[in-house]
Structures are given as C-alpha cells and as structure tokens.
Amino acid sequence: MTDTEAPRERTGDRTAEALRALLDGRWAGVRDTVRERVRGELFAPAAGLSMEEHRARVADQLAAIARTEVPGYGFPAEVGGAGDFGASCVAFEMLVADMSLMVKVGVQWGLFGGAIEALGTDAQRAEHLPGVIALDLPGCFAMTETGHGSDVQRLRTTADYDPGSGTFTVHTPDEAARKDYIGNAARDGRAAVVFARLRTRGEDHGVHALLVPIRDEEGRPLPGVAIGDCGPKAGLNGVDNGRLTFDRVRVPRSALLGRYGSVAEDGTYSSPIDDPSRRFFTMLGTLVRGRVSVAGGAGTAAKAALAVAVRYGDARRQFTRPGGGGEEVRLLDYRSHQRRLLPALARTYALHFAQGELVAALHDDRTGERPLDEHARRELESRAAGLKAVATWHALHTAQTCREACGGAGYLAANRLPQLRADVDVFTTFEGDxxxxxxxxxxxxxxxxxxxxxxxxxxxxxxxxxxxxxxxxxxxxxxxxxxxxxxxxxxxxxxxxxxxxxxxxxxxxxxxxxxxxxxxxxxxxxxxxxxxxxxxxxxxxxxxxxxxxxxxxxxxxxxxxxxxxxxxxxxxxxxLEKVCDLYVLSLVEEDRAWFLEHERLSGTRAKAVLQAVDALCEELRPHARTLVDAFGLPDEWLAAPIALGAEEERQETQMGALSES
Known part of the structure; x- marks a missing residue:
C-alpha cells in the first residue's frame, strides 16, 4: 500500500461527533460542564514543578472547583448537593489535565465526603456535608495502616468508649497501626474519617469510622495527633500523602459515624445489622464509588495517552518506501505501529462501555430508580472490583506502550506521557490491590x-x-x-x-x-x-x-x-463494529494457547485470528484520528506539543538533543 493509497483524512467531523455523543452518554452534560470549567492557565498541565509547588497548585485548583457545581453532584439535595451518583463518578474521571487534581478531588468529595454521606446519620450529614462540599472542611480518609491494607478487618487503631466522659479515645497502639499513605493528610486536611476498632464495655465490635479533627484553623496538628509526610512519590506529587498517629486523642460520642453502629451514653452498642461480618461488608460496600471512580479515571488516562500517540503517529514520518518518490512513511502506516496502538485503542473503547454500564447500574441503585436486592448489589460490587483491576492494568500498559511508540519525543516531560504513566501506576494498587x-x-x-x-x-x-x-x-x-x-x-x-x-x-x-x-x-x-x-x-x-x-x-x-x-x-x-471485532479478536490472539489447548480453535483457525487482527488494524488505520478525537479531550488537557501539530522540525531537534545527551 503506497502513501497515497492510505487516506489521511479523518472519517469526518460528523462521525467523530456521533461517536463522542455515544461515548459521553447519559451524563454528557456533566462531561461538557467539566470541559468548560476545567480550563485556562490554572488548570493547564505544568511540567517541572517541585513537590511543594505542585501541591500548592493542586490546592488552588481544588478551591476553584469548589466554587462550581461539580463537588455537589454526589451528595443529597438536603445538604446542598444534586443527588447524582453517576455525575460524581463521571466528573471525577474527566479530570485528566492533572491526575493529582483527579485524586485530590476523589479524596475530598469521594472518600472523605463519601464516607460521611454513606456511614453517617442524617444529623451528621446535615452537620458536616455542607462544609465538605464548600471545602470549608478539607479532610482525608484514614483507613490504610502500615501493617494492614487490604485486610481492613484486622486494622489495629482503637476507639475505646468511656461512659464517664461520653468520649471515645482514638489511639495508635504501635507502629503497624499508623495510618499510612493518607491523601490530604500531609498538608491540607483538617479532619479525618478514621477507621478503628470500636470497643465499649469490654467488647470489640469491629472496625467502625469516626470523624476525628487533626488540625486547628491555623493548620497546626491538634494535641495527640502526629502528622508525617510521605514525601516525593513516583507520581501524583500534587497529592499531599501523609501519615497519622493518634496518642489517646479524645473525641465526642457524636464523632462515631452511626448509620450502621452507634453507642448510647452508657456505652451500650447497637446496630441495625446484627451479624458483625455482614455489618462490616455492608459498611465497606457503601464505599464502592472509590473503586468505580478509579477505574474511570484510569480509562481517561489511557484515552489521553492514546490521543497523544495516535496523533503523533499520524504525523511523524520515518524512512522512505522503495519506489515511493522519496517521501517518508508515517509511523502509523507501519503494521507494527498499528499493532502497538490500535488493539489498545479498541480495548479502551470496550472498557469505556463497561464502565458506563457499571456507573449507570450503581447510580440507579443508589437513587432508587432501579434498586437491587442485597445479593445483586454484592455481585455488582464484585464486578466493580474486577473492572477496576482490568482497567487500571490496561491504562498502565497503554501509557507505557504509547510512550515507546513516540520514541524520544514520548520521553520528554513536555509531552505528558511519562507523567501519565507515573501517575496511573499507583491506580493498580490503591482502592484495592x-x-x-x-x-x-x-x-x-x-x-x-x-x-x-x-x-x-x-x-x-x-x-x-x-x-x-x-x-x-x-x-x-x-x-x-x-x-x-x-x-x-x-x-x-x-x-x-x-x-x-x-x-x-x-x-x-x-x-x-x-x-x-x-x-x-x-x-x-x-x-x-x-x-x-x-x-x-x-x-x-x-x-x-x-x-x-x-x-x-x-x-x-x-x-x-x-x-x-x-x-x-x-x-x-x-x-464501532470493527473496533469491537479488534477488541475481541486481539483477546483471542493473546490467549490463543488456551483456545488451542482446549480445542476451541484449530491451528488453522488460530492463524486466521492473527490475520484478522492484521486486517482490522489496516481497516481502522485511516480512522484512528477520528477514534481518539471522539474522546472529547480538549487540546489544552493533552498539552503535548507532539499531539498539537507542532512543527516536525522542532520535534526532530528535541529528539536529536535527547539522543545526544
């Protein structure tokens, strides 16, 4: 196929718009709101910031978002929110201009505020959530401990109730019980939802959540609260991850978020759920939004990486074709380059639809539009866990593939791919390994x-x-x-x-x-x-x-x-039919050993799968730009010169300088 035979024009703006409308889906208005609100110099991606500069910038961005309608999406109308669970998930996943901001938003309004909304009583929600939404009460979510992460039931922080004073004593008994990797703790948080073992009248009632102040109005740690800084990380350095320890910190009885467990003045414990195991998993199940949001955010990171790499591959030329008149070949015309990017693009589309289906089902359950019974809800939460795992691994692999596909240019910080890869890396282990x-x-x-x-x-x-x-x-x-x-x-x-x-x-x-x-x-x-x-x-x-x-x-x-x-x-x-074909046949190609071993495919058919993937890559190549443009990611969010039509000479100069170094 000659260079003139491979059409360079996109399928057309109309097709890209139709795809974007489908991808934006039920919450298209929310996506457009974020595209409109998150723009300008304050939100432009910035490379080369120190950790402190990055944290300060993200804090300013968070304050700007707090002045919009976005924070209220996921909270009930009676506390000033919109009662729109799906909107809150979709808004979160759109914040790819700076993934530190994405995570900071998730900590403040997803984890911290979400825990108060899900685990608190009506009175507690009315008291605290307006301040959470307005960012008057910045907070953090203190579950993970140095010695216990995934095994939440074995957390060691304690909360002992004293009937005489009507207070809980929150305490860190040893180093393994230190709250670790807590976003918003090192710099900005003034309160924390602390998960601790609730003990009263000599009985351990398992892990419950308490709202514990950690700083005063001047930002100083409160008595008994020790705050450490996790320091620089591989990515997400705009998020102030910290460590918390509590030395017999007293909080009032009202600090216990009491929707699923409460303590009377005399120390009597009660819960609407008698079985301790069922109660524990019910409490954790209410916090599923974190996993759902992380999967969506990872998906957007994959989209951003692909948008950069596909645009670059569509413009960058390398080597001449024999008999081609001396004109160099575009990278995306090479089959090897197509195979790097296009199956990943197909899987990104597939995961987007699965994510949308999951968000819609959870939204309908939360709002009562289509409620699920307890068993179905548990199974949907399990599905959220599986999708989070697959989506975040895919995003990490895709970011690295896109970096390599852009060569030296992809290694430059200005072109965003190294930062995207570093930022999405931890998505594979937070909100659940x-x-x-x-x-x-x-x-x-x-x-x-x-x-x-x-x-x-x-x-x-x-x-x-x-x-x-x-x-x-x-x-x-x-x-x-x-x-x-x-x-x-x-x-x-x-x-x-x-x-x-x-x-x-x-x-x-x-x-x-x-x-x-x-x-x-x-x-x-x-x-x-x-x-x-x-x-x-x-x-x-x-x-x-x-x-x-x-x-x-x-x-x-x-x-x-x-x-x-x-x-x-x-x-x-x-x-889309071809994109779907590429998604499923590339899966079959990856696992063809299983299909051969279990006689689901013959050797001839297995070879035909490889040929079909090649053919689909060739058929989709002219439409690659259309497919990534349909994601609707504004150019200022991508902020990569190689994705924005910068002069090829400039890129060659950059890569030459990099190789010489």
Whole structure:
C-alpha cells in the first residue's frame, strides 16, 4: 500500500461527533460542564514543578472547583448537593489535565465526603456535608495502616468508649497501626474519617469510622495527633500523602459515624445489622464509588495517552518506501505501529462501555430508580472490583506502550506521557490491590462454593455461580436479550468469516469462562476435601485469577455490544463494529494457547485470528484520528506539543538533543 493509497483524512467531523455523543452518554452534560470549567492557565498541565509547588497548585485548583457545581453532584439535595451518583463518578474521571487534581478531588468529595454521606446519620450529614462540599472542611480518609491494607478487618487503631466522659479515645497502639499513605493528610486536611476498632464495655465490635479533627484553623496538628509526610512519590506529587498517629486523642460520642453502629451514653452498642461480618461488608460496600471512580479515571488516562500517540503517529514520518518518490512513511502506516496502538485503542473503547454500564447500574441503585436486592448489589460490587483491576492494568500498559511508540519525543516531560504513566501506576494498587480484587471477584463467581459443593455436582456449581453473578445486573438490561439472540444465531466452527460474527465471539468468551470456572470448581472441590478451603484456594491462585480475568473479558464484550446497539449513526456504528471485532479478536490472539489447548480453535483457525487482527488494524488505520478525537479531550488537557501539530522540525531537534545527551 503506497502513501497515497492510505487516506489521511479523518472519517469526518460528523462521525467523530456521533461517536463522542455515544461515548459521553447519559451524563454528557456533566462531561461538557467539566470541559468548560476545567480550563485556562490554572488548570493547564505544568511540567517541572517541585513537590511543594505542585501541591500548592493542586490546592488552588481544588478551591476553584469548589466554587462550581461539580463537588455537589454526589451528595443529597438536603445538604446542598444534586443527588447524582453517576455525575460524581463521571466528573471525577474527566479530570485528566492533572491526575493529582483527579485524586485530590476523589479524596475530598469521594472518600472523605463519601464516607460521611454513606456511614453517617442524617444529623451528621446535615452537620458536616455542607462544609465538605464548600471545602470549608478539607479532610482525608484514614483507613490504610502500615501493617494492614487490604485486610481492613484486622486494622489495629482503637476507639475505646468511656461512659464517664461520653468520649471515645482514638489511639495508635504501635507502629503497624499508623495510618499510612493518607491523601490530604500531609498538608491540607483538617479532619479525618478514621477507621478503628470500636470497643465499649469490654467488647470489640469491629472496625467502625469516626470523624476525628487533626488540625486547628491555623493548620497546626491538634494535641495527640502526629502528622508525617510521605514525601516525593513516583507520581501524583500534587497529592499531599501523609501519615497519622493518634496518642489517646479524645473525641465526642457524636464523632462515631452511626448509620450502621452507634453507642448510647452508657456505652451500650447497637446496630441495625446484627451479624458483625455482614455489618462490616455492608459498611465497606457503601464505599464502592472509590473503586468505580478509579477505574474511570484510569480509562481517561489511557484515552489521553492514546490521543497523544495516535496523533503523533499520524504525523511523524520515518524512512522512505522503495519506489515511493522519496517521501517518508508515517509511523502509523507501519503494521507494527498499528499493532502497538490500535488493539489498545479498541480495548479502551470496550472498557469505556463497561464502565458506563457499571456507573449507570450503581447510580440507579443508589437513587432508587432501579434498586437491587442485597445479593445483586454484592455481585455488582464484585464486578466493580474486577473492572477496576482490568482497567487500571490496561491504562498502565497503554501509557507505557504509547510512550515507546513516540520514541524520544514520548520521553520528554513536555509531552505528558511519562507523567501519565507515573501517575496511573499507583491506580493498580490503591482502592484495592488489583490481585486481591480479582480474588474477590473469583470468590463471587464461586459464591458460597464450600456449601454449594455439598449439594451440587460440578456442572450445577458452575451454573449456580454464573447465575448468581448475572442476577440483577445483566438480566435487568435490554441488551441481554440482544446478546442471547446473537449467541443463538452464531454459526458453528465453519470458515474464517465467522471470526467477525458477533454471536460466535460472544459464545467463544462465554464458553471460555464457563470452562474455566468449572475447572476451578472441580479443583477446589477435590483439594478442599484433603487440605481445607484456605489451602485449596491458596494453591489454586493461578486458576482463581484466570477465572476472574476471563469473566471480566466476557462482561466487557457484552457491554460493548450493548453500546453499539445504542448507536444511531450508521457510519459511526460501522466503525464501532470493527473496533469491537479488534477488541475481541486481539483477546483471542493473546490467549490463543488456551483456545488451542482446549480445542476451541484449530491451528488453522488460530492463524486466521492473527490475520484478522492484521486486517482490522489496516481497516481502522485511516480512522484512528477520528477514534481518539471522539474522546472529547480538549487540546489544552493533552498539552503535548507532539499531539498539537507542532512543527516536525522542532520535534526532530528535541529528539536529536535527547539522543545526544
């Protein structure tokens, strides 16, 4: 294919606009509000800042956002908010101009304010949330301890109630109980939602949350509160992560966020949920917004990295083509370059639709528009855990791939890619370590498997697990009937044409999931009889993590199919169909060893998958700019000269200087 044969024009502004409208989706107005509000010199990405300069800049940005409608999105109307859970998630994920600001917003209004809203009583919400929304009460979320992160039930900070004074004594008993990595603690926070073991009348009632002041109006630590600074990090240095320890700090009885547990004046403990384990997981479940938001923010980071790399690859030329008249070839015309970027672009689209489906389901549950029962809510929270893991790993891999695809120019701080990669790195471990989150999802896939195995055969166990995960989530969507029709109409193992048959693709991923979960069930059942449930689960970790990953792959594909079904523009829909093909066939290509080993693909068919991915990359290459422009990321958010049409000579000069150094 010659340079003149590969069309350089984008598919057209109309198609990009149609795609953007679909991607913006239900909360398009919120996305436009953020695009309008987060602009100008204050919000422009700035490279080369010291840690203190970056923190001060982000604090100023946060104050500016506090003067807009954005902070109130996720809070009830009775405290000055909009009562729009989905809007709060979408607004958060749009703040890619500076991901330190994204995280700082998440700490103040997502974690700190969200904990008060979710765990506090009506009176506590009325008292504190107006100040949280207005930033009059800047705060932090003090859950993680030096010795305990994912294992929240074993936190060691204590809160002992004294009936004589009517106060709790919050205390850090040892170094392992120090609150660590706490955003907003080192510089700006004046209060913290502290998770501690609630003890009264000699009984430990497990982990509860208390609102504890940590600084006075002048910013000085309060008596008994020691505040440390985590110092420079690999990324997100605009976030003031700190450490908190408490030396017998007294707070009033009203400091206990009492929606799920309260203490009377005489020390009597009561809760609307009698079972301690159920109470604990109910409290944590109310905080799922953090994981959902992190997945969305990571998705936007991947979009920004791809927008920079695709634009650069569409303009940058390298080497001449024999017989091409001496004109150099654009990077994106090389198949290897297409394979770097376009499958990642397809997966980013797929994850966007899955994220949107998750946000909508959680929003409808929170607002009562389409409430879920307790079991379905738990399963949706498990899905949020799995999607967070897959989305953040994808964002990290994509940022690195885009950096490499831009060569030396991609290594320059001015072109944002190194910072995006550094910032998104920690997304894989905060709001839940990804590996632990996949374990949680796998346990949901095998709901109560130790009990169920006694009553069900292996096939029945798989049907039980899959049915529980889907109940109340996919079954409630109109897209499910579409998916079932496509699967039912899927052809058998015929010619290569079926590789692009959507029903065949759906059935292939569904079959892989069912087989993997069935194998895991058999393995756990056999091993459990010999060595116990923990040993069985621990020994099967490779299988456990695979079961979770393949489940997410299938869920994401179904969300993509539903997204395409909502597209009313014919040209945009045809383009999305190819993007979806690339998403699923690149997944199959990555896992072709499994499909070959388990005889789901023949050797010939496996080779055909590789050829189909090549063909799809070629077909999508002319539309790559359209696909990244449809993300709707303003140029000033990208702020990368290589993405904004800077002169090629300037870029060559920059790269030459870099290579000489």
């Amino acid at each position: 990804n590996t632990v989150l996949l374990q949680l999802l796998a346990k949901a896939l095998l709901t109560d498997y130790r009990d169920a195995f006694g009553d069900l055969d292996t096939a029945g166990t798989v049907r039980f697990a899959a049915g529980q995960v889907l109940e109340g989530v996919i079954e409630r969507t109109a897209a499910r009937s579409l998916i079932e029709r496509l699967v039912a109409a899927a052809p058998g193992r015929g010619d290569a044409e079926e590789l692009r048959d959507r029903g065949w693709q759906l059935r292939l991923l569904e079959d892989r999931e069912e087989h993997t979960v069935a194998g895991l069930a058999r393995r756990l059942r056999r091993a459990g009889k010999a060595g116990g449930a923990f040993a069985a689960f621990n020994d099967a970790q490779d299988h456990v993590l695979r079961a979770a990953r393949v489940h997410v792959d299938r869920v994401v594909l179904e969300a993509f199919v539903a997204g395409i079904d909502r597209c009313g523009d014919a040209e945009a829909r045809r383009l």
